[in-house]
Amino acid sequence: MNLTPAEIVRELDKHIVGQTAAKRAVAVALRNRMRRKKLPPELAREVTPKNILMIGPTGVGKTEIARRLARLAGAPFLKVEATKFTEVGYVGRDVESIVRDLAEASYQLVMQEMKAKVEGRARSLAEDQVAALLRISPQELRTGRYYDQYVEVEVAEEARLPMAGMLGGEPMQGLQEMLKGLLPQRRVRRRMRVREALEVLKNQEAERMVDKEEASQEALRRAQEEGIVFIDEIDKIARSKGAVGGPDVSGEGVQRDLLPIVEGTVVSTRLGPLSTDHVLFIAAGAFHVSKPSDLIPELQGRFPIRVELEPLGPKEFERILLEPENSLLKQYSALLAADETELHFTPEAIEAVARFAHQANQELEDIGARRLSTVLERVLEEVSFQTCLGRVEITKEYVEARLKDVLASPDLSRYIL
Numbered sequence: 439m440n441l442t443p444a445e446i447v448r449e450l451d452k453h454i455v456g457q458t459a460a461k462r463a464v465a466v467a468l469r470n471r472m473r474r475k476k477l478p479p480e481l482a483r484e485v486t487p488k489n490i491l492m493i494g495p496t497g498v499g500k501t502e503i504a505r506r507l508a509r510l511a512g513a514p515f516l517k518v519e520a521t522k523f524t525e526v527g528y529v530g531r532d533v534e535s536i537v538r539d540l541a542e543a544s545y546q547l548v549m550q551e552m553k554a555k556v557e558g559r560a561r562s563l564a565e566d567q568v569a570a571l572l573r574i575s576p577q578e579l580r581t582g583r584y585y586d587q588y589v590e591v592e593v594a595e596e597a598r599l600p601m602a603g604m605l606g607g608e609p610m611q612g613l614q615e616m617l618k619g620l621l622p623q624r625r626v627r628r629r630m631r632v633r634e635a636l637e638v639l640k641n642q643e644a645e646r647m648v649d650k651e652e653a654s655q656e657a658l659r660r661a662q663e664e665g666i667v668f669i670d671e672i673d674k675i676a677r678s679k680g681a682v683g684g685p686d687v688s689g690e691g692v693q694r695d696l697l698p699i700v701e702g703t704v705v706s707t708r709l710g711p712l713s714t715d716h717v718l719f720i721a722a723g724a725f726h727v728s729k730p731s732d733l734i735p736e737l738q739g740r741f742p743i744r745v746e747l748e749p750l751g752p753k754e755f756e757r758i759l760l761e762p763e764n765s766l767l768k769q770y771s772a773l774l775a776a777d778e779t780e781l782h783f784t785p786e787a788i789e790a791v792a793r794f795a796h797q798a799n800q801e802l803e804d805i806g807a808r809r810l811s812t813v814l815e816r817v818l819e820e821v822s823f824q825t826c827l828g829r830v831e832i833t834k835e836y837v838e839a840r841l842k843d844v845l846a847s848p849d850l851s852r853y854i855l
């Protein structure tokens with residue numbers, strides 16, 4: 439991975455419409471990580487990430503930009519809502535769960551990658567086993583002729599801690615994972631189709647082939663050096679001026695708890711002690727009521743890069759429907775094509791969907807691009823209910839007919855859109 443900031447922005451452009459300032463900021467942050475790796479170690483240690491504060495209304499692409507960036511970089515990613523920590527039952531120390539969850543996300547990511555690398559070998563081992571059970575050769579098995587037959591295979595059943603379910607909570611999950619390797623694995627025989635057995639056994643073999651110790655170490659390194667933590671709703675824990683002594687007090691407490699993690703601290707996780715010095719934090723909020731300057735000064739200083747995201751209008755909605763690689767329209771088309779319905783929208787129909795979504799945002803509540811899903815669902819409800827329709831053309835008149843009544847009645851639209 440050696441993308442320039444311009445190339446990173448171009449990659450993000452494939453999924454997110456507009457919001458250039460935010461894309462540029464995250465692109466620079468990612469490039470700086472690559473730059474840091476080229477520095478002499480003493481200097482590299484000193485260079486800490488410049489965290490980003492994204493300011494913009496809900497549903498305009500803040501999370502999406504961060505998530506896509508992480509995927510592009512193969513970086514462990516975690517999203518948390520800052521307000522979660524103001525809820526009753528959370529005490530300060532719990533913000534450390536952010537770091538533990540990042541470690542977990544990192545481990546899952548690394549395991550997935552490592553398993554993918556041995557997939558070919560694991561698959562052929564699985565084929566050998568199933569072929570032996572069926573008393574045929576692996577070559578015969580690969581013809582696919584036996585895939586719908588049933589076989590009985592021995593699979594490892596995950597040992598469950600009897601109490602884990604009762605107590606719930608994240609610490610128990612870590613414990614569960616830790617004990618997984620220690621407790622004897624119960625093996626049970628299960629009957630399933632050959633097709634499924636091959637998948638199950640392949641996974642089991644891949645899991646066995648991966649060196650868990652190596653995976654843990656790589657996951658720890660990855661979380662520390664490449665981790666990205668997205669903290670949403672940061673504005674909700676900022677104290678707005680004038681609300682002295684109000685319910686915001688706990689918000690300030692959370693800010694104080696977050697501070698050491700953002701500044702760089704070491705938290706013990708199941709992968710070992712994890713230093714947050716080089717984790718990139720991206721905080722986001724609408725800041726309708728409070729302002730970034732209402733955050734405690736120490737935290738403000740830790741988010742030196744501020745970017746504003748634009749509210750989205752009908753023009754952007756049109757582009758969001760059409761342009762992203764897996765846009766909503768492409769998703770619907772693919773789904774319905776599986777049932778032999780070929781979906782076509784006229785340009786005027788797309789314009790109408792965008793216009794209605796914008797109108798609903800203004801009349802109800804502005805939820806940004808998320809509104810497109812509810813509007814489209816309504817437009818396509820009838821078509822989705824049917825199968826094998828052949829070619830279906832969605833026109834502006836059709837869109838209007840599907841949405842007019844709903845929008846005319848505020849009560850109805852509150853429920854449907």
Ligand SMILES: Nc1ncnc2c1ncn2[C@@H]1O[C@H](COP(=O)(O)OP(=O)(O)OP(=O)(O)O)[C@@H](O)[C@H]1O
Nearest residue numbers: 453454455496497498499500501502670758807808
């Ligand atoms: N500019 C955009 N281009 C393409 N899709 C977008 C854009 N903005 C939002 N979306 C889509 O809308 C949905 C919500 O966006 P996202 O999760 O990024 O919202 P957000 O700005 O982070 O808001 P919140 O803070 O409420 O989570 C996602 O499915 C996303 O793909």
